[in-house]
Amino acid sequence: MENNQMTYGSDYKTLPITSLTSGIGVEVLTDLFCYNVQIVNIVLVGTPDSSEFVLIDAGMPGSAENIISTIEERFGTNAKPKAIILTHGHFDHVGAILELVEKWGVPVYAHELEIPFLTGQKSYPDPDPTVEGGVVAKMSALFPNEPINLGAIVESLPSNGNVPELPDFKWHHTPGHTPGHISLFREEDRALIVGDAFVTVKQESLYAVLTQEQEISGPPRYLTPDWQTSWTSVKKLEALKPSFAITGHGLPMARELLASNLKKLAEDFEQIAIPDHGKYV
Structure with missing residues (x-):
């Protein structure tokens, strides 16, 4: 298939939601840079003085120019990643992927179980606006969901x-939020790129999303159809004993704060993460 035949879902649109950290980047480690695009994080893996870097996830719909300028600010004019790795294919993680691929011509990688949602074959389950949690959950019916x-x-x-292009990292299958969701882990410094397997903000709450108030939580409730599998994935990630975690939503978390919070989430997932009501509960 030629690049010009790539398409977004028919319901793709920019969304007028943001947070106080939108446009802010955090250097978690010398070669790990987390940048917030409205309400979601992208991750750049690679040292700023190198042309060898990889982009993890592709932001919100309409964010391509923002992502490109952020990359050029960090890596130099006309810099482009060696590859784009997708933790999963939800709209807020692939929102600018077509424009980025058309500009850079770089390969995109995802778990094999996520490929049908990225090649127009399958739609994700509908968001659940009835789920317990707050205003963002209620808004979720408006979120793009077509593949x-x-x-x-x-x-x-x-x-x-x-x-690919990240020899020090391994990917771990962490399904539940989506069938082919992955997280990336580097043994050497115990750095974890989580995706949405867990997040560090109550993503359903408009106040928490706006202020980015830090609180470890399970995957976003309004787009998670399989809670028991999600719990298993959190336990798997906790067993890795990460020292640093960059999540898809919320501020990065590290060291003792991360260890104690992630242990609590793995043990008390039912109370902390699983909603009291909703169509996938």
């Missing part, structure tokens, strides 16, 4: 856990 089509541009990640 995008990346055609042959998107490739399955290697089955051995290796991450």
Whole structure:
């Protein structure tokens, strides 16, 4: 499939939601940069003085120019990543993917179980605006949900856990939020790029999303259809004993604060993360 045949879902649109940290970048480690696009984080892996870097996830619809300028500010004019790795295919993680691929011509990788949602074959389950949690959950019926089509541009990640262009990282299958959701872990410094397997903000609450008030939480409730599998994924990530975590939503968390909060989430997931009511509960 040619690049010009790639398409977003018919319901793709920019959304007027933001947070106080939108446009702010945090250097978690020398080669790990977390940048907030409205309400979601992208991650740049690579040192600023190098042309060898990778982009994790692709932001909100309409954010391509923002992402490009952020990358050029960090890596230099006309810089482009070696690859784009997707933790999953929800609209807020692939929102600018077509424009970025058209500009850079770089490969995109995702878990094989996520490929149908990225090649126009399958839609995710509808968001659940009835789920317990707050105003953002109620707004979720407006969120884009039709599958995008990346055609042959998107490739399955290697089955051995290796991450293309990131030899120090391994990918871990962390389903529940989506069937092919992945998180990335580097053993050497115990750095974890979580995606939405857990987040560090109550993503359903408009106040928390706006202020980015830090609180460890399960995956966003309004877009999570499988809670028991999500719990298993959190336990898997807690067992890795990460020292640093960059989540898809919320501020990065590190060291003792991360360890104690993630342990509590893994133990008390039912009370902390699983909503009291909702169509997927």
